[in-house]
Amino acid sequence: MSDAHTATDASGHAPFPATGRRVLVSGASRGLGRALARAFADNGDRVAVHFGSREQEARATLDSLPGFGHALVGGDLSDPARAKDVADRAAEALGGGVDVLVNNAAVNLPHPPATTSYEDWSALWQRHMSVNLLATANLSHLAAHRMIGQGTGGRIVNIGSRGAFRGEPDHPAYGATKAAVHALGQSLAVALAPHGIAVASVAPGFFGTMGVPPAH
Numbered sequence: 001m002s003d004a005h006t007a008t009d010a011s012g013h014a015p016f017p018a019t020g021r022r023v024l025v026s027g028a029s030r031g032l033g034r035a036l037a038r039a040f041a042d043n044g045d046r047v048a049v050h051f052g053s054r055e056q057e058a059r060a061t062l063d064s065l066p067g068f069g070h071a072l073v074g075g076d077l078s079d080p081a082r083a084k085d086v087a088d089r090a091a092e093a094l095g096g097g098v099d100v101l102v103n104n105a106a107v108n109l110p111h112p113p114a115t116t117s118y119e120d121w122s123a124l125w126q127r128h129m130s131v132n133l134l135a136t137a138n139l140s141h142l143a144a145h146r147m148i149g150q151g152t153g154g155r156i157v158n159i160g161s162r163g164a165f166r167g168e169p170d171h172p173a174y175g176a177t178k179a180a181v182h183a184l185g186q187s188l189a190v191a192l193a194p195h196g197i198a199v200a201s202v203a204p205g206f207f208g209t210m211g212v213p214p215a216h
């Protein structure tokens with residue numbers, strides 16, 4: 001039975017709350033992450049605003065959120081140990097758990113195959129892999145284990161990209177890692193459904209941010 005404040009979980013687990021959830025949004029110092037943090041807060045959720053290096057911008061996100069119980073959590077997600085630290089501190093700051101993880105943090109840096117040196121090419125592939133794919137996998141694992149331990153189920157949302165399906169000629173590592181994010185989401189959706197955890201991936205088109213200037 002559902003009403004405006006509850007949503008019945010597809011797996012038959014206890015009703016999943018539609019408001020007042022504990023939400024971790026990675027990469028919420030700016031851009032889409034900031035907008036997502038505001039949308040969750042507008043909905044009455046508590047948000048852990050994660051940032052990589054831009055603490056001041058992340059604090060501006062935090063200060064703009066309506067409601068209460070929000071928190072600021074910084075850390076470079078390309079380091080698996082730091083990712084675990086971020087997940088632990090976010091859960092603690094949100095009152096001891098997490099109900100929703102949004103894997104939004106990503107890098108998108110140019111490396112046209114024909115003109116990029118091998119040194120830059122290999123370094124940029126490592127960077128895209130570690131932030132876009134491995135951090136998404138690591139945060140998902142950490143959140144899923146926490147949600148299973150809570151016995152509450154949960155939600156994981158991956159921010160993919162149109163580039164996963166259409167190619168990115170000047171940013172091939174970005175396109176490939178986003179394709180992998182979508183594949184990861186398909187696997188996790190099936191694997192975690194029995195635990196009441198729904199996993200979804202979205203593929204936005206272009207929108208203007210610091211990461212992608214409006215003229216793109």
Ligand SMILES: NC(=O)c1ccc[n+]([C@@H]2O[C@H](COP(=O)([O-])OP(=O)(O)OC[C@H]3O[C@@H](n4cnc5c(N)ncnc54)[C@H](OP(=O)(O)O)[C@@H]3O)[C@@H](O)[C@H]2O)c1
Pocket residue numbers: 026027028029030031032033050051052053054055058075076077078103104105106107108131159160161162203204205206207208209210211212
């Ligand atoms: N903009 C578009 O047109 C577009 C299109 C399709 C999909 N997307 C996807 O949508 C999402 C948001 O895009 P956006 O344009 O809003 O991005 P953005 O403005 O470039 O912001 C990226 C966010 O990721 C964080 N981040 C980057 N590297 C990190 C690291 N190593 N550790 C921790 N955090 C890190 C940044 O934190 P700091 O700034 O604090 O370092 C920032 O908060 C991304 O997944 C992107 O791929 C964007």
